[in-house]
Amino acid sequence: MYTATARSSFPGSNSAASPSTPPAQQQHPQKTGPLPPDPSAPTSKPDSYFVDAKKGEVNELRNLLRTFALEKTLTRKREIIKKVIAYMTLGIDVSRLLPDMLLVIETRDLVIKKMVYLYLCTYASSSEEVAIMCINTLMKDCSNDDPMVRGLALRSLTSLRLKSIIEYVVEPLRKSLEDANAYVRKTAVLGVLKLHDLGHNVDNFLPRMKELLDDGDPAVVYNCIEVLNELNADNGGMEVTRDIMLKLLNRLSTFNEFGLASVLNLLCRYTPADKNETFQIMNLLDPVLRTSNSGSVLAVIKSFLHLTNSMPELRPMVYDRVKPPILTLIAGGGPEQVYVLLKHVKYLCEANPGMFDPEYRQLYVRYNEPTSIKYLKLSILPKLASGDTAVDIITELCEYVSENDVRMAKLAIEAIAKVATERACQGATSTGIGEIVTGKLVELCAVDGGAVSSAAASALKDVLRAHPESRFSVAPVLGRCLRMGGEEKGKASLVWMIGEFGDIVIEAPYVLEKLVDAWDENEELVKLALLTACVKLFFKRPPEMQGILGRLLTQATNDVSSQDLHDRALLYYRLLKAGPENAEKVVNGGEQTIEPSKGFAEDDEEETIKALREEFNTLSIVYGSRSDHFITEKYRLGTSDAVQNVTDAFANSTVTPTPAPTLAPTPAPAPPTNNDAYADLLGFADTPPSPPNQSTAPPAAPAAPSMNLNKSFAIDGGKFQSMWQSLPEASSSMSAMSKTYTVAEIDSLLTSEGILTMASGEMDAEFKFFLYAQDNDTASTYLLQLVIDKMCEPRVCQLTIKTDTGNKADDVAKLLGGVLGNAGM
Amino acid sequence: MASLSSFFVLSPRGDTIIKKEYRFSFGGTEKDLKSSVEMFFRKVKFWDTSKDGGWDGPDEAKPDQDEANDSHDAPKVDAPPVFLLDGESFLHIKRSGLIFGCSTRYNVSPSQTLELLAKIAKIFKDYCGTLSEEAIRKNFILLYELLDEMLDYGYPQVTSTEQLKMFVYNEPIITAPLVSEKQKGGNGKTASASSVHKPVSVGGVASGKSGKNEIFVDILERLNVLFSANGYVLNSSIDGCIQMKSYLSGNPELRLALNEDLVVGKGNGQGYGAVVLDDLNFHDCVNLSEFDGSRTLSFYAPDGEFVLLNYRIASEFRVPFKMMPAIEMVTPTKLEIMLTVRNEIPAENYGANVVCRVPLPRATATVFCEMVGGGAGVEQAAEHLASERVVEWKVKKFAGASELSLKIKLSLDSPSTLQTRKEIGPISLGFEIPMFNVSNLQVRYLRIAETSPSPFRWVRYVTQSSSYVCRM
Known part of the structure; x- marks a missing residue:
């Protein structure tokens, strides 16, 4: 309207x-x-x-x-x-x-x-x-x-x-x-x-x-957990104690799906007291697997994976239990949900090979699915191929090649190749599957001299690297395929194979010669492949190749269309000039075949798989990469170097009992009785100050910085933050610490000197403090940021000081250095 | 943490109909929501597989995607429902041509978030009566009101239709439902429960005036069948669900009983002829205490539309339609495709809106279609859609226990090759069979507690095709 x-x-x-x-x-x-x-x-x-x-x-x-x-x-x-x-x-x-x-x-x-x-x-x-x-x-x-x-x-x-x-x-x-x-x-x-x-x-x-x-x-509880x-x-979320966890679990059924997900998320940061408790929790969660909410089901699966972390012997049972619900959700869900679920299936197939093998037919591509799902399924199917199912899957994949969608055809061809190069080819059936795949791909190479043939040729190249024994069935058709033409990449692959298996491709030199003679008609990739192929073939069949290679090198070195080509040709030329024997060692040096069980280097994802287990049921699984690769630091859990404001004070209640000074308008939390005990630590510039209870003879400090700080000074977090952001840096220094303190020790040492803690925290690699102090004499405020690198030995601390009106930033630094026993501050 | 930065509804053309931002500038780097939504829409509309990590092709395939994109053969590529754009993750679902989307910077659970979007779409539909651009535009105040209760600061709050009634004061403005519901086939007689276009009553107190006290129950089965060229079933499965739409007043307890001989899970195969489900799942509201014993579900039906349970059958079953194609080469440039479809369901049932699509080879020059059999009573038509390179054969009402055939005569530009023949197919079949289901899953009874007069109960069985395909 x-x-x-x-x-x-x-x-x-x-x-x-x-x-x-x-x-x-x-x-x-x-x-x-x-x-x-x-x-x-x-x-x-x-x-x-x-x-x-x-x-x-x-x-x-x-x-x-x-x-x-x-x-x-x-x-x-x-x-x-x-x-x-x-x-x-x-x-x-x-x-x-x-x-x-x-x-x-x-x-x-x-x-x-x-x-x-x-x-x-x-x-x-x-x-x-x-x-x-x-x-x-x-x-x-x-x-x-x-x-x-x-x-x-x-x-x-x-x-x-x-x-x-x-x-x-x-x-x-x-x-x-x-x-x-x-x-x-x-x-x-x-x-x-x-x-x-x-x-x-x-x-x-x-x-x-x-x-x-x-x-x-x-x-209310749900909102509270999230907030x-x-x-x-910064600490990875709210503090999870047994008490809280059990209370939440006991009322699990009262939560809606989002509350449930929140609680289950907490559960993934909780370690049950004993096996019994673990089982009780798992029994409690089991009914959720029967619901139709994919978010809840995946959250439970994640919890199960977490709970069985310490009991790997239970994992197979967990996988067995969660498989039917996933498949039912895939059968009944909307396409968007199915997409995400399939991503999880793909991950599970990688993390736990064989899990979905018997169900491979349920993951066949359906004709009415969105392409995003079709393509995803094509990447899953090869992972389901085992000795028993490989042939079926290859046949099915071949059907997809003939579909109208060219991209689908290409992906299907790549999937076929993967069946041969991934885990399926392990063991006795290996050779058989290699042969079948090679046979199918050879067939496809001759299909249309276009996209399909090209894709098949590049796939064939990969398969032969894993299954060199199949080369005999490929060799006879290579020349014919090349004559059919096709796309650049496919032709390059064919040329590469002709060079590689030139000893059994009878017509190899003549096929290559044709291309060399029509040099300028070739695309860059083909030219590059031609160069490699001719050099390799030269070592196998020198008399036939010598002339061709000579012409090729001349043409390639004179080719100004590609720097890479020129350089490579020159390299080969000089290698050969230095003596063919050495050149052969270089060119044919590395082992070209790959071990089937290992797969290609680029497919090696062991690390990622492990890291992703922690991030099951998150976007990480969909993107296939760890969250720190795509989530801005600010929005990540657990790590943060950004100037964090006052939350740190609370955040660290689990790590250090730092009382937030801002809470109390009363004097800073340093107990006055201890004050005296600490007082004589002031000015120990060079030697490490001893823990407060043992006062070994402290050498007198040469010159104690004359700072008189207001110990009952207090400012609130908001003010701190705004000042910190607006003030310029007054002093910045770095020094080595001769002693290793805990956060609590540093906190109490500094508090006793009137350097008060706004927030402190322990991160993976460092301690971080936000401190402030007020000079009694000038009433100027000093804000300090202290970062102590835990990973170094000795520890290195980095101090940044800002002040509004004060001019004794260096003195504050000295004072702090003295208290902590730093050298050269 | 699962908080969203924004929520929006876009029209099929990409206009923002509803939008709400939850996380504003934290540090000044925030983009304007409007421009980022526009970017999102462009991305969805012209999804380019070569640029983004949103799909799963191996890296090697990416550089040469461009030709595939240009090629007229490449069909439109669907954007994945979840992808990353400038450090922000966008998740979206499509409903009735509209895009329900949201963005987040956190590492949320994608399933959970998509479920939330689906829920919001469902609630919008429940309150507007129908989901369309017009309905949303007319009811935008009501929808913002709902949205405010459903999401606060990016966290989902109240997301159930009946609980929301307490908070909502605006009245829905009723719009006429779209005349042609694409997926439902538009046949009034066979429309499923989801096509009851009536908003839930709002205002909490007004429960009495909402008129009819009724509940719709659909047992809906979608069939996936794959035939080989010689008519054998290669792969088959049923995705079934019991779908409900409740307008019951007073939210009474319902009891729904299924077949007593229902078997869940393979390997428990007791009794011949029993209904065997591979697995099933239930709506949150269902109490399962009696399910294992007497196959009875008890629940308090939530208002509006919901799916009570989903089930899955992967074992073999009697397929309703059989397809038998044959290709004959008359001359090297002339082909004849003979396709026979047999409806094997009992004669008292029929298939409605049967649509058969036969893809033709690239080299096709002219096409002539001839329908064989059927007689005068059968309303049918075959048409060659040159732009899509298919022949589409439509039969309005395909009687049970009967057989129809289509003969397609093709002439080709170039002599037929093996490849040409491969380009024919797969032949797909779309249909809907009212009052029939394949699995024999039955609702024995649906009891509604404590009500007088007894509400209307509409129980319907519908079988639909999902992926019903014959390979050549």
């Missing part, structure tokens, strides 16, 4: 439709000021705001909005707002209406309210000052009697994405986390995450969030 056709159906229904009235320039500057009613404003004619100029449309809308209060019926009022939203969703920028929309916000009608909130969430950030005017209404709605309104208001309030209003949001959010209604609580939980992403410190909410993991409503996971992304 808001489409172009609708517009054209009111051609000039009134004068206001012309863009000249209402003058846009005139209205533009006035934002909310009272507007003299435009005499020509088309308020009374509801359909007249469809004009061609977009600016005009928006202005018309504004006029309409101003009549909102005058409208008597709810339906009319709704229509007006609906029109604004319609424009918004069409992609027309209606942000200029923000002031007018704000006037509408005080409505009791939920339909209008929802629409206005939707508008606000889209445009609030376009004009912060104006948007702030809606805060009052939203906050008021957060304490409405109707839980639906409370939830709605809170969701909108937290979705405005305005940093300036964070302070108004915190309190309603805190209250909502305690709300009696689950809908409000679940909205609040996500609100915490939104606040965090705006850069606000949410540590205050964490204790409550942890309580909510036990909430009566599964939707905690995201807040702790």
Whole structure:
């Protein structure tokens, strides 16, 4: 109804439709000021705001909005707002209406309210000052009697994405986390995450969030898990304890599919106490395999794989158990689901060869499938070929070659070759299958002298590398195939084979000679192959080849079309000049055949397979590569070097008991009693400071940096982050540490000196600290980033200092170096 | 973590009908959603296998894809439902020509995400009554309202039709269903339950006014059969499901009983003539406590359309249609294809909208089709579609226990070779058989607890072709 056709159906229904009235320039500057009613404003004619100029449309809308209060019926009022939203969703920028929309916000009608909130969430950030005017209404709605309104208001309030209003949001959010209604609580939980992403410190909410993991409503728990996971992304997700895990598992049936998936994800980071527990969990999950939700089924499979990590003897049973559900999902699912499932089947075939072999017929290509699935199946079928099934599969694949789709034909040919080069050819049947495949490919080579023949020729080349014993059946037809012509790649493969098996291809020199004589008609790949083939053949049949090779080298070295060709020809020429015996060693040096059981080097994916087991049921399986290859660091779990903000403080609660200093306005968490014990560590510039309990004779420090730091100074995470981002670097240094501390030790050592911890964390290769300090004398603030490389011996720490007004950054560095016993800081 | 960055619905032409962004700028590198959706659509529309890792061809095949793309023989390549574009993963499903898509930067579970998209599409359909561009455009306010409850900050929230009713205040605007439902064949009599175009009632309180108290049950079987040129069945399977659409008021408990002699899993083959399923799976709502004993399912039907159970049969069964082709070379440039199709189902049943497609060789010059048998009562037509190089033979109503034949006379540009003959086929057959199923799976009864008056129950059996193909 808001489409172009609708517009054209009111051609000039009134004068206001012309863009000249209402003058846009005139209205533009006035934002909310009272507007003299435009005499020509088309308020009374509801359909007249469809004009061609977009600016005009928006202005018309504004006029309409101003009549909102005058409208008597709810339906009319709704229509007006609906029109604004319609424009918004069409992609027309209606942000200029923000002031007018704000006037509408005080409505009791939920339909209008929802629409206005939707508008606000889209445009609030376009004009912060104006948007702030809606805060009052939203906050008021957060304490409405109707839980639906409370939830709605809170969701909108937290979705405005305005940093300036964070302070108004915190309190309603805190209250909502305690709300009696689950809908409000679940909205609040996500609100915490939104606040965090705006850069606000949410540590205050964490204790409550942890309580909510036990909430009566599964939707709240689900949100809570996801939010905690995201807040702790650096540590791979929320902390999983036995207690939490068992509680969640016990109420597994109350969760919806998404909650279930969340819990199962956590399960993959949990190690059961004993075998008994493992079995109990697996029995609990088993019924999920009978559901029709592919996401849930795959999540359970992943859990099973994880749980049997320590019991490889159970793996075959797991594979047996999960196979029928996967196949049923493939039979009944939509094409999109089937695609993803097939990707998982492919992975399972690689990780556990033989698993789907007996089911190979169910994975045949169907004629009515999307090509994405057809092509995927073609890559799976060769993996299902074993001694018993290989012949059937090869026959089936040959059928696909004759299909109309050229790409399909090519892929089918490659698949046929793979049957011979992959695991199927192991053992006694190996030779047989090699022969069958070779036979089929030879047949295909002679099909059309086009795409199919070419693909068959290149495939044949690969097969012969794995099955050199089949060369005798290939040799007689090579010359004929080459004469049929075809695509560049196919011809090059044929030439390569003629060179390789020249001793048994009777007409080899004559076939090659023809090509050499028609040098300029060949494509580059063919020329390159020709060069190699002729040189190889020369060693096998020198008298016949000598003349040909001479002409070839002359032509190739004079060929300016390809640098590569020229260089290679020159290389061969010089090699031969240096003596044919040596040249032969070089050219025929490497073993050309490959061991069938090993496959080609490029197919060796052992590592990837292992890594992907951890990433089962994720995009990694679909893309066939580890997540760190395609997921930006920021969105990955577990690792992050990016300047992480305050979440670290919480994130590390599992690693180090770093109390977040920001939590307490009280003095920094260093216990004063220990302070004295640490005090004399100050200034141990060269020797390692001893752990606090053993005070061996400390050599006196030559010159203790004269820093007097404020030990009760505190700043919050948000401020830290904004300062860190805005301030320039004052000092940066690197030094070796003579002692290896834990995070907790460093934390307490520094705290005792007034260098306080904002956040700290232990990563795979390093410790990372965000520290801050305030100089008592000048009241200037120092922000420090300390990164300690664990992998080096001795450990190396890298210190970056930023300060607002201070000029003693080097002194702070010295102080820190002294405390930690670093050399050369 | 499984959070989405955006959700969108695109029209078949690529216009954004619905879109919602969940994760805005974290660091200023965020692209405009609009432009990234446009990029996504271009990618889907013109999927190029040579550029992206989204498919599985070996690397070697990639450089020479271009000629295949240019070649007029190459059919359109379907984009995979999941692919990576500029560091962002896009997942999408197609429903009624519309694209339901989303993007994410996290390493989500693709299955889970696609299930979510499917669920959103289902809910849109439940609330609009039908899924079409027009229905979505007209109901956009309602759909945004739904979407707000279904996804918050990219995390799925409430995704069941009946729970959503509590949150929704807008009324649906009903649009006429599309006249020609492509896949259903458009025959009013045989349309399945999914073609009941009626939105679920909204507003929670308004349950009384929604009119009829009824439930539709379809036992739907899709057949995959592969014949060899001499008429033998090479491979066959049944993908079956029980599909329901519920408009019951008060959400009563339902009990649905299947054949008592139903056997699940191979190797348990007890009793001759029993219905043997290889495997089956169920909707979340089903209580299976009585299934093993009495083959009875109890459940509270969710509102709207849902699939109660899926099953799979890979063992042999009596195929409804048999295809027997024969090629005769009259002269080197003249071929005659004789295709006989026999309907082996009982005479009281019939196949509806039977469509047989015979691909012809590239060298085809002229085609003449002749339908043999059938008599005056059979409505049938054969047509040569030169652009697709096929002969399409349509039979409106193919009676059970009867036989029809088609003779195609071809003249060729060049003398026939082995290759020419290979280009004929595979011949495919599409059909729908109302009130008939191949597996003999039966609904013994469907009981609805605590209701008076008793709701209407519509139980239907439908057999359809999926991949029903004969090789030459």
